[in-house]
Amino acid sequence: MHVVKVELGARSYDILIGAKLEKLGEEMGRLRFGRKTAVVTNPTVNRLYGQRVLKALAAADFLAMPVEVPDGEQYKTLDWANAVFTALLINTFDRRSPLVALGGGVIGDLTGFAASCYMRGVPFIQVPTTLLAMVDSSVGGKTGVNHPMGKNMIGAFYQPRLVLMDLDTLKTLPKEEFLSGMAEVIKYGVIWDRELFDFLDKNREKVLAQEQGPLGHIIRRSCEIKADVVSKDEREGGLRAILNLGHTVGHAVETLSNYTVRHGEAVAIGMVYAAKLAHRSGQCDARVPERVEKLVRDYGLPFSLSVLKRRPSVTELMDAIQVDKKAEGGKVRLVLPKKVGEVVMSGEWDEQQLRALLAE
Ligand SMILES: NC(=O)c1ccc[n+]([C@@H]2O[C@H](COP(=O)([O-])OP(=O)(O)OC[C@H]3O[C@@H](n4cnc5c(N)ncnc54)[C@H](O)[C@@H]3O)[C@@H](O)[C@H]2O)c1
Numbered sequence: 001m002h003v004v005k006v007e008l009g010a011r012s013y014d015i016l017i018g019a020k021l022e023k024l025g026e027e028m029g030r031l032r033f034g035r036k037t038a039v040v041t042n043p044t045v046n047r048l049y050g051q052r053v054l055k056a057l058a059a060a061d062f063l064a065m066p067v068e069v070p071d072g073e074q075y076k077t078l079d080w081a082n083a084v085f086t087a088l089l090i091n092t093f094d095r096r097s098p099l100v101a102l103g104g105g106v107i108g109d110l111t112g113f114a115a116s117c118y119m120r121g122v123p124f125i126q127v128p129t130t131l132l133a134m135v136d137s138s139v140g141g142k143t144g145v146n147h148p149m150g151k152n153m154i155g156a157f158y159q160p161r162l163v164l165m166d167l168d169t170l171k172t173l174p175k176e177e178f179l180s181g182m183a184e185v186i187k188y189g190v191i192w193d194r195e196l197f198d199f200l201d202k203n204r205e206k207v208l209a210q211e212q213g214p215l216g217h218i219i220r221r222s223c224e225i226k227a228d229v230v231s232k233d234e235r236e237g238g239l240r241a242i243l244n245l246g247h248t249v250g251h252a253v254e255t256l257s258n259y260t261v262r263h264g265e266a267v268a269i270g271m272v273y274a275a276k277l278a279h280r281s282g283q284c285d286a287r288v289p290e291r292v293e294k295l296v297r298d299y300g301l302p303f304s305l306s307v308l309k310r311r312p313s314v315t316e317l318m319d320a321i322q323v324d325k326k327a328e329g330g331k332v333r334l335v336l337p338k339k340v341g342e343v344v345m346s347g348e349w350d351e352q353q354l355r356a357l358l359a360e
Pocket residue numbers: 042044045048071072073076103104105106107109129130131132133136137138139140141142143152169170171172173174177180263
């Protein structure tokens with residue numbers, strides 16, 4: 001097991017990478033919560049891992065209760081957060097009762113949000129079971145639900161008290177979901193760590209075969225980078241925005257596909273476009289978009305808009321991108337690579353060049 005610390009003063013917490021699910025009760029026991037705990041999960045994950053988690057909690061004297069939310073992004077809503085509140089109220093959960101999020105990013109975001117609101121905040125623990133949740137969504141404290149008018153529009157910054165990752169849970173994850181998480185790992189290489197990027201390049205087969213050593217290494221590096229960035233800028237006042245590489249065009253792709261393109265797949269496409277735009281606007285040399293696109297392709301991830309069943313017009317794409325523009329007060333600042341391992345947040349890009357790229 002490897003421990004990565006997220007340093008946030010009184011709100012610091014450990015990420016336990018490679019801990020068995022059976023250790024959950026013992027690890028939570030150290031944190032002096034109330035005895036009553038709810039394991040928020042979905043039917044898919046509950047069937048696979050629910051019993052092991054409940055048993056681990058019972059063994060450490062927790063009174064654990066499962067709370068199921070249906071499986072799917074469309075259930076990451078206020079209504080389902082409310083269903084969680086109702087289950088907690090019926091069972092007289094109090095302010096010391098922790099919530100455990102057992103599942104992927106959807107369960108993690110929803111549970112964290114519910115924990116931030118229930119009785120003005122109860123402790124919560126992330127037990128991510130997808131690669132994307134392990135390397136990205138379970139770390140850093142962004143929680144939330146979707147609104148019919150926009151994804152992740154309702155939420156809170158609310159840090160977990162502990163993150164426990166059992167890498168064996170990835171063995172049951174469908175391949176496409178694993179690859180979707182790989183896009184976020186590639187992202188860390190591009191924004192922060194050339195060595196990680198080169199490692200992914202050299203060890204592709206081992207990573208894709210989920211060999212323990214290489215898999216543990218890339219998850220650990222991703223968590224270290226995210227922990228580092230979040231520790232320096234918890235609320236995205238500046239630096240944290242670099243984690244959004246590929247997310248502007250990616251967000252447009254997700255929206256226009258009606259969420260049939262997975263988050264990580266959309267980020268992969270977005271990264272390729274960001275690298276091409278960076279080159280065209282003179283921020284990096286031609287090798288950068290070449291290398292980014294090659295790695296994305298090598299990992300079997302989509303790299304162009306042809307992934308969309310219906311090719312949207314450039315205007316539709318630009319409109320979808322404007323959603324970010326509103327959020328940023330009128331100016332779209334994009335994360336653009338300068339080289340592999342370094343990015344800039346920049347408003348210095350030409351709209352015509354982006355339009356031309358999207359039209360190709
Ligand atoms: N909070 C953040 O910082 C952050 C960052 C990135 C993404 N997100 C959010 O994360 C969500 C996407 O997360 P995701 O990609 O994990 O999707 P997900 O939670 O929908 O999980 C994908 C699928 O895998 C299944 N699954 C989960 N673990 C499994 C396992 N071990 N074996 C078999 N099946 C398993 C799930 O039931 C689901 O069907 C989006 O809502 C996105 O907005 C949040």
